[in-house]
Amino acid sequence: MPATSDGPTAPDNPTPQDRRAPAINRVTAEDITAALKAGFSDFLARPVMSGFFGLFYAAFGILFVWCLVWLGAIWMVIPAAVGFPLVAPFAAAGLYEISRRLQAGVGFGWADILTVMANQRKRELGWMAFVTLFVFWVWSYQVRLWLAIILQDSSFSDVGGFLTIVFFTPEGWTFLAIGTVVGAALSAVLFSVTVVAMPMLLDRDTDIVTAMITSVRVVAENPVVMLAWAAIISVTMLLSLVPAFLGLIFTLPILGHTTWHLYRRAVTPPAA
Template structure:
């Protein structure tokens, strides 16, 4: 039972073929209604560009790499509008930006999940800054991203920073992925509390660990690669992954009885 007293969602196991099929269906949703995907993708990319410009203005351009890696963490939150597009298309309902906004705004528990997502992203960025202070110098500063990468790749301290930072980032990514891969679509689909949604999401990952780890790896790699050319690749990558996540959710969680 969930903390609200309702029956917990039933989780099903999935295979690698389900991941592939979800990706195909996600691409179809994007092709059918591209304007919504392009808008949400552009907003995501614009957010990344804005943050990088701010880092550059404050002389912290060396944080661009960890930002690009950590930016993938908030993807599930940004893609929530895309889940609603797929949900409405699946049901044959009219799709509009107003309808999407109304649906998202009506789910109060989504706000708590957004807080969890942003909290982990903040932790990611703070641990990067802490590692820089501990391993590269308390008052470390770099005039360019190239100077930062040269230090990271050519010194023992830099390589230690790279190894530990990526390891911590991987752990945070797995944790947040496990908490959100099902929770955001579930909160849109039915009335459950955010704790139940997170528990269901973790159960889905535990039930099908290898396929879900593979899905996480696909998401992270595509988002990072898409972020490299000034985040512009995210304009297409985010919507496809967002729609695909909805279809994967449909395979992972049994629908409510009619």
């Protein structure tokens, strides 16, 4: 489909102008259901384009795990696979733009989506990516720390041996318990500051601090509903990793599109 640019495009001003805190709406379970339906509809409207982002994310995950095995970092394979979904919000930036244009009724092609994503380097979405990757880095090193403290005498020659130690020894159970608690805390922090911030930075000319504060406000004012949405994302993403990351080809696009529609329901749209 030829690219068109006759409709509204995401702002690319490198200097954010609007620092006013937007109004937060009350979000219900019905909003999540409606957002999921809209997200699935967006996926069906652009299955190839949406699936491309899912395929790219899945391929990167497979390559990442293969590199860990090749480097002999067997102990890092499972933690990396579990922590990999932490960077999904940034990977879904192109999906937010697809949903934004579909919702606005604007025609678009590959060039429009990729150009808008490239222009984000001039704005503050890049800083949001830094925050996301920093949390993933912290996740990785806290796993290494607990491995050194709890499983210091263990030897991991292959993935099977690592799984045996982790799931069938008392030390492994302790490692899992602590890792789960710490991982849940990091995931909660990252979810709170990104669930609305990512699409908001793409949608309007604002700064990263305002976007992150707005995201935290949405979670704080709708704790039960947003916790349910976080659980849906976590379970869906983890299940998608089972078939060699290939489930992400479908689940990442749908969740990404859904996140956009949930953001539009949770945050009052910018003034025209």
